Amino acid sequence: MKIGDTYFSADVETDGPIPGPYSMLSFALVYAGQYDGQTFEKPSKYDQIFYREIKPISENYEVEALNINQLDRERLQREGASPKDAMNDAWDWVMSLAGETKPVLAAYPVSFDWTWLYWYFIAFSDKGSPFGYSRCFDIKTAVSIKANLPFSSAGRSKLPDWLQPEREHTHFAVDDAIEQAEIFAKIAEWKA
Template sequence: MGNKRRVTPTVYVSVDVEADGPIPGPYSMVSFGAVVAGWDDGEGFRRAEVGAAGFYRELRPISAEYVPEALAVSGLERAALEAGGAEPGVALQEFGRWVERVRTGPEGRRYRPVMVAYPAVYDWQFLYWYLMRFTGSSPFGHSGCLDLKTLYAARAGVPFAGIGKRSMPAELLPDLPHTHHALDDAREQAVLFANLWEWPGPGRV
């Protein structure tokens, strides 16, 4: 008998974070959005619909500190977030329940959730810190994260340094705007991920 490789069915969740500074704790995650990018059961990848329902919350700041230039990127106003932003503990618990729901694929099968982002290091540090701080656990575990810049470098066979969306082939880029609204950008990332996952590489058909 040969050894059969065990494959863990995976659901890829695209997440985008907007924050008012460079690191969580001293600074705050002001909003985040998430959508399913696709499912992989080891027998094939199925991308999700671009317009499928996602998750989005704007959050009350957790610190008095913020970088005005960083906050301005999101287009959100500090006073509005302080007055009407969701409590982080409530929002992160709701997010955990949402991830639990999307773990069940279209055919009723259970999948392991993995977060994807571009670049993942910024979004992951905020989301993971908030999940652990306010809920005590992460639906992605401590390492269930895939960086799309790294995925592109591996698929294209190019050095990581200097990679940007403008350096990618046009066929990989989503026909969606990058608005810095977290849900919009999560959808854009989801399409980029699916395009990369299905891409055979440069010069291949």
């Protein structure tokens, strides 16, 4: 029997370019489907969601990043979850949905979101990363390969109409994780 993978679409909102000197302010993980090597099963709705807003871990921030995500650092200092609680809760949630399968993180592009989430899981979760050190899937690379596009032409703004998600990119982590899950499902179901 094949065990397979369980995919989680991820989106992070931060106050700068790299973790450590800067802070992850919010993140969302959305159940995006399972694949056993032959059949991809997407969810009927994207309603299995983990979302947290987190206390900043440093005093550093870039105003431009805050202007994009509209998150209030002062409010998060008071009301945000501790990074330890957020990452432990996320680990538990991912593993409860993955069951016997291997959890895989998917994002568009994965390089930014993976960097932040992996670093936060390693730095703050008692159990490490539920995605191991490398179980991440780059939706942008999949678009590039399946559509025969140069990687530089596979950005979200250049997707063909039939690959477009049903929702807008809002820079609210839940919305953007669901948007990416929709694109991921279309790629997974695409018979080239």
